[in-house]
Amino acid sequence: MSSGGVPSAAATSSSQCCGQHGSRGHSARRAPPLAIHEQEVGVADTLQLEPLTEEAFVANLQQRFKRDLIYTSAGDVLVSVNPYKKLALYSLDVVEAYRTKALLSHLPPHIFALADKAHWNLRERNEEQCVVVSGESGSGKTEAARIVLQYVTVAGSGPTGAQQDPSLAPIKQVRDRLLQAGPLLEAFGNAKTHKNDNSSRFGKYLDVEFDFKGDPVGGTFTSYLLEKSRVTRQLAGERNFHIFYQLLTGADIQLLKSLKLHRNIDNYAFLRPSRPLSMETIDDKRDFQVTKKALETLGFSAEDVVQIFKVVASVLKLGNIGFTPTSNIDGTEGCTVTNDYELFEVCGLLGTNPMELTSALTQRTILAGPVLDSPSTNPAPPPPPPCGSLRGVKSGGCSSSVAGTPPSFVPSSSMSSTGSRDVYEVCEMLQHSTLARLTLADERGSSSTAGELVVADLSASEATASRDILCRALYSRLFAWLVKQVNDATRVRKYGKRKVLGIMDIYGFEVFDQNNFEQFIINFCNEKLQQAVAECTLRLRQDEMLREGIEWTPVDFFNNTPVCELIEKNNHGILAVLDEESQRGGPGGDESFLARLCHTCGSSAYFETRNCAPHSAPTDLPCNTSVPPNCFRLRHYAGTVTYNVAGFVEKNNDTLPLDLSLAMFRCEHPLLKNLFPEGNPKRTTLKRAASAGTQFKISVGALMGNLQSKTPHFIRCIKPNELKQPRIFENALVQHQVRYLCLVQTIKVRKTSFAHSESYESFLHRYKMLSPHTWPCWRGSAVEGASYLLRDLPLSSPHFAFGRTKIFIRSERTVSELEEFRRQRLEDLAASVQKMWRGYRCRQRYLLMRQSQIVIASAWRSWREWQIGKTRLFKGKKNLFCLYRVAREEYRELKRRKQIEWAVQVIQTHYLQWRRRQYLQRLCVSLPSDSPVCREWPMAAKRLADANLMLRRMHHKWRCHKYRLKFDQTARNRMREKVTASIIFKDRKASYPRSVSHPFLGDYVRLRQNVQWKKICVETNDQYVVFADIINKITRSSGKFVPILFVLSTSSMLILDQRTLQIKYRVPATEIYRLSLSPYLDDVAIFHIKASCELPNLAHEAGCSDCSRAGGSSPLQGAEHATGCLFQSDLGKKKGDFVFHTGHVIEIVTKLFLVVQNAVGKPPEVNINTEFEANFGSQSVMFSFKCAGLPEVQPGQIKIMRKGSRMEVLV
C-alpha cells in the first residue's frame, strides 16, 4: 500500500518488532549495532547549528536526508523527514541500544530516543506522558505513531521478553492487540488521497496504560470524525477506504460468493473513480490478510468477521442501486429501483424485506403543516422547499399537545406550500409519543388517516442522496462500533496502579483544489494542535523563565490563537454560526451560512470571502482576494485554504432520516440493532445529538486538555516532496513546513533557555542520594539542599540556573549525567542493602543449621549410647557409654522431677491461695451473730484451722468490745466483778463454773430498802451495800453453822443479827488481808483479819444494845457469849479470822476482794488450797479439806469437825 511498504507495518509481532520491515514479511536489513552511531552528517542536534536560519536549517535537513538520516533534533522537538522508503533504522538491535543506553550514551536523534524518554519518564518519574505527532498529510505521522507504539510496548520487558518468559504471555497478548488495532483501524479508516497513499481519514488518540514495571496492560483508542463522505464520493485519483479494495481483492471466492460480491472493482459504483489508479504502492491482497489477522488477534469471532464484511458488502452493493424517475398520478415525481437484483442481494445480506428497504430508500415520512418555530435565532428562515411528492397522508394522531404548544397541521394539499419536515425533526419536537404512534401506524399499514404525517415519494436524485446517506451512516457507524470492540479487546483487565502514555495521530493538514466540510474540520484540528505545541514549546517555556527570573532573550513566533478563536469562539465563531444555520434547517442553508459568516467573521484578518476582504492581512501570509463564489477562505498556520460551503450545513447536521433508521433497526443482521439504536420504536429519548462540528470541537478541546495534563513529547513530521517519492527533497516545500511549524523559533527559545526545569523539592527528592549533605535526609530549605547537592557533583555551574522556585538544567546531556550518577549511586545503595540482607540471611541460616546440628547430634548420640548401652548391659559389661547414658537419664529424670516439684509447688501455692481466698470470701458472708454468747462459727479446712481460730477469737473480741460499748455503769461494775471472779477462781475452784451464769445480785435480802438499816448504816457510814445475805457463820469451837446476816459495804464487813439487825462485828475492809478457800465444792470461805487489828468500838458508836447490856464482862467471855462480838469492853483483844459457809461464796469473795482492793489500794491474797492455817484469836487452827468426790454438795453434806488445833472439813 505504501511507497515504502510501511503503512501496514504494524501487523507485526513483537519479535519482528519495530519498524515496517518485518511487518510485511520484507526482510529488512538488520542494522549492525554500530549503525546507530552515525557518522556526523550535518548537525544532528540543531542547537549547535550556526548560523541558525531557516535556510541553514533546511539545508541541514537536506544534507542529512540525503544520507538517510531522517531524524534531527530541534530543541524540544524531534524532526522527522519522510524518507518514502524502507530504512534499516528500526531493528531489534537499535531498539535494544536505545532501550538500554538512550539516557546516557549520546546516540543520534531517533524516534526511539524520544519514545524511550517518554517511557522512562513514565516509569521512573511516575508522570503521565504524551507523544504528539504532527505534520501535514503524508508527512509520516501514522508511521511515527506506530513506531512509538511498537517501541513503548516492548520497552518494559524488552523486545523478546514476552516471547521467552511464559509469565509474560498476558503482556504479549496486550502488546499484540494494541499493535494489531492499528492495521485494522487503518484498513477501515485510511484511504489513498492525492497527498498520501495511506492517508488517515480519522483522528486517532491512543492511551496506552502501563503497570509499574513499564509493561503495557491495555489501552484505549479514541477516534475523531471519520471522513465518511469518502464512502460515496472521492476526488478523481483518490480511493475509497482500503477495506473495500482489500475485500474484493483479498477475499477467497467462497467469501465473495457468500457476500454476493464480484472481484472486479469496476462493478461497484463507489469504487469506480479510483479505477485508473496504479496499485504499485498498495498490495490489497496482502493487506486483507493482515486485516483478517488483526481481527482474529483482537478477538473477533469468525461470525463477527462475516457480519462485518456483510455490512461492508452491503455498502458496496447499495452504491450500485440506481433509481429511475417515475411520474405519479397526481403529477408529482417519484422513482423506482432500477436494479432490483442488487436490492434483493442487499436485503439478503442485511436480513430485511426488499419492500421495506425500497420504501425506506424511495419514500420519506414527513410531517406536513405550517413551519413550527425554529429554535434558531435566525429571524427570517427561508421557507423549506418541497421534499418529494406526496403520495398519501397518515394520521399520526398528533393533535395531542406537547410542551404546551400543540402543533397545528394542515391538509396534505396545502403541505407543499407550507413546508414539510423530516419525521425525525418532528418527533423531536413532539417528543417520542409521536414516534411510537408513527411506528404503530406504520406497522398497521394505514396509509392515510387524519392528515398530519405524510409519506412522500422521493425523486430519483433524492432517493440517490438518501441511499448515499444510508451508506455513509452504515459505514461510519460500523467504524465506530469497530473502535468500541477494539477498546473492549484492549481494555485493562489488571488491578493496580497504572500510568498512561498517550500517542496522538490525527489527520494531517491538507489543502485540496476543492476543500469541504471534512477539510475544514481536519484543518481546525491541526490548528488546535499547532496552538498546543506552540504553547508548550514556545510560550509556556518563555513565560516560565520570566516568572522564575531567569535571563533570556524573548523569541517571537506566529501565534495562531486568533485563527482558533475565529473557528471555535462561542456565538461568533464559524462553528457556532454553522450550528445556528443547521438548527434553523431548510434549504439554502449553505448560502445563508456563508452570508452570516461574512457578517460575523468578516472583520477578522484571517477570514475572507468573495464579498468581504480582510482588514489587515498579516504581512508574512499570502493573501488571495479572488475567492470563488460559495467559498470562504481561512489563513491557517500552514497556509491559506479556500473552503466551499456546499454541504456544510447538511454534514454538520449529520442526521439520518428516521425511515432509514427504522428500516435498519428492523434488519435481522445482528450488528444493525447496535448501529441504529434510534430506530428502536421503544426508544425513550429522541433528543437530537449535537452537531458534528460541535461534537468535534468538544472532543478536540478534551483532547487538548488531556495533552496539557501530561508531559508532552513532540514529533514534527516533514514531507520532503509532493510526489511521495524517495530521495526527492523539495526545498521550498520543506522550508514552508519548517516555517509554519516554527521550528527555528523553537530552537532559538531552547537555545536561550534550558532543557529541563524542576522544582527544588522534586529535584532534591530525586537526587538527594548523590550528596552526603543531603543523604539520607535534608532538613534545611530545598534551594539550599539543591545547591549543596550540585556542589558535591562533578558538574560545572554554567549548566545550572537557580530560579525562584525551580532549578534549570541547561542541557539534556547534564540531565542524563545526573541520571547516570543517580543510577550508579542507587546500584551502590542496593548493593549495600543486598549485602546486609544476605549477611543477615546467611547468619540466620547458619544459626539454624547449628541448632539443627546440635539437635541431630544429640539425638544421634543418645540413640547410639542407648544402642551400645543396651548391648553391653545385656552382656553384663558396664562401660563408659552406658554409665554416661544412665547418668544422663538420671540427670534428665532428676531435672524432670525437679520441674514437677516446682510445678507442684507453684500449683499448690496457687491452690492454697485460692482456697484461702475462697475461705475468706465465704467467711465474710457467713459470720455468726454479734452476740458474745453465740457459739457458732463456720467450719474451716484443717489447714486453715489456726487462722480460723485466730479469726474466731478476733471476731469474738470484737463483738465483745462492741457489746461492752453498750454497757452503763452498773453493768460495767457487774462485769468487773464477773471478770474478777474469773481471774480468781477459774480453774482453781470447783464451784466456780456454777457461778458464772449466776448474776451477782449483791443485796439478796433487800437490805438497802430496810428502814432500820438505813438508820444504822448512817451511823457506821456503811450506806453503800455491796452484798447482804443470810449466810452461815461456822463456830470456831465446834464447827456448827450459825445463820447470820452478812453485810459487805464499800468500807467494811459487817456481821448482823438476822432478826434484830444488831451489828455483831464490823471489820473495816483494810483489816482483811487474806481470803482462803478450798478448791472443792464446799462453799466455805475464811476471811483472815490482821492480827494487830484494833477493832473500833462500833457497838458503842452504833448504839449496839447487846454490847452495852453486856458491859462489865470480859471480852473473851463476851466473845464466847455473844458469838464473838468484837465490840466488847476489851477492845484490845483480838478476835481472829472468820469462817463462813454460803451458797454465794464466789460472789462474796469476789466482792470482798474488790472492796479490800479499793480500800487498801492492793488486792488481798486469795489462797485456794486444801490445807491452810486460820487464826482464831489466841490460837491458830489448821484447816484441812477432804473431798468425797461428790458432783454436787448440799449444805448438809459438809461436815466440819474440830479436833484440837485442826479443823477438818469433809465435802
Ligand SMILES: Nc1ncnc2c1ncn2[C@@H]1O[C@H](COP(=O)(O)OP(=O)(O)OP(=O)(O)O)[C@@H](O)[C@H]1O
Ligand atoms: N519512517 C518512515 N520510513 C519509511 N517510510 C515512511 C516513513 N514515514 C512515512 N513513510 C511513508 O510515507 C507514507 C505516509 O506516511 P503516513 O501515512 O504516516 O502519513 P501521515 O502523516 O499519517 O498522513 P495523513 O495525515 O494523511 O494520515 C507512508 O505510507 C510511508 O510509505
Ligand SMILES: [Mg+2]
Ligand atoms: Mg496518517
